[in-house]
Amino acid sequence: MLTCLQDHPLLQHNITILRDTATQGVAFRKSSRIITQLLVAKAAEQAGLTEVQVKTPLETTTGARIEAPIILVPILRAGLGMLEPAMEMLPNVSVGYVGLERDEETAVASSYYNKLPVLPDPHHVFVMDPMLATGGSAVQTISMLKEQGALKLTMICVIAAPEGIDCLQQAHPEVPIITGVIDRELNERKYILPGLGDYGDRLFGT
Ligand code: PRP
Numbered sequence: 001m002l003t004c005l006q007d008h009p010l011l012q013h014n015i016t017i018l019r020d021t022a023t024q025g026v027a028f029r030k031s032s033r034i035i036t037q038l039l040v041a042k043a044a045e046q047a048g049l050t051e052v053q054v055k056t057p058l059e060t061t062t063g064a065r066i067e068a069p070i071i072l073v074p075i076l077r078a079g080l081g082m083l084e085p086a087m088e089m090l091p092n093v094s095v096g097y098v099g100l101e102r103d104e105e106t107a108v109a110s111s112y113y114n115k116l117p118v119l120p121d122p123h124h125v126f127v128m129d130p131m132l133a134t135g136g137s138a139v140q141t142i143s144m145l146k147e148q149g150a151l152k153l154t155m156i157c158v159i160a161a162p163e164g165i166d167c168l169q170q171a172h173p174e175v176p177i178i179t180g181v182i183d184r185e186l187n188e189r190k191y192i193l194p195g196l197g198d199y200g201d202r203l204f205g206t
């Protein structure tokens, strides 16, 4: 399943800010945060609810709580920018970290850090990485999470390239992808076009 939020006015407004070369620092992080929260709100539609009774000051009524613990897995480094806005919205989260970096020549990602929590039963894992370019980082991360016992996963990204979507759907067809926008293509260096450049560099000012 592929869900793209590109018709949402807040998505369009904020992705335009992110794409603009003139956007730096606080302004970049603010738009990144708003887009993340739109994406997480969409992803949360897949979380199951349990009915609960709640006492208002006037009477008891029926309410609902998100039932399964959600495990957030940001792919370092750029995914870190999505972590705090996601944590702010979701109850009952734990966090796993996956450090991957693409080789500048080959664009193949290699792992430099992993720290995952024990996966409770049931659970729902949200993998977060703003850029789905070749799809290599997302496929590696999801394969590793499945080896650790992850059963229910969702991939959340800000910009996806068609090549990355194909790659992820071929490797893990049952994992839903939620993206802000779908861009045109990758260039010869495997950067997304039109894209926004290097998300991590722009987020962290490097
Ligand atoms: C970027 C981005 C993704 C990856 C996507 O990370 O944050 O993790 O590239 O590319 P892929 O789909 O082709 O694997 P990068 O390796 O530049 O590291 P960074 O987040 O530390 O900047």
Ligand code: URA
Binding pocket: 078, 131, 133, 190, 191, 192, 193, 195, 196, 197, 198, 199, 200
């Ligand atoms: N990673 C980025 O940060 N940007 C791209 O365009 C591709 C991968």
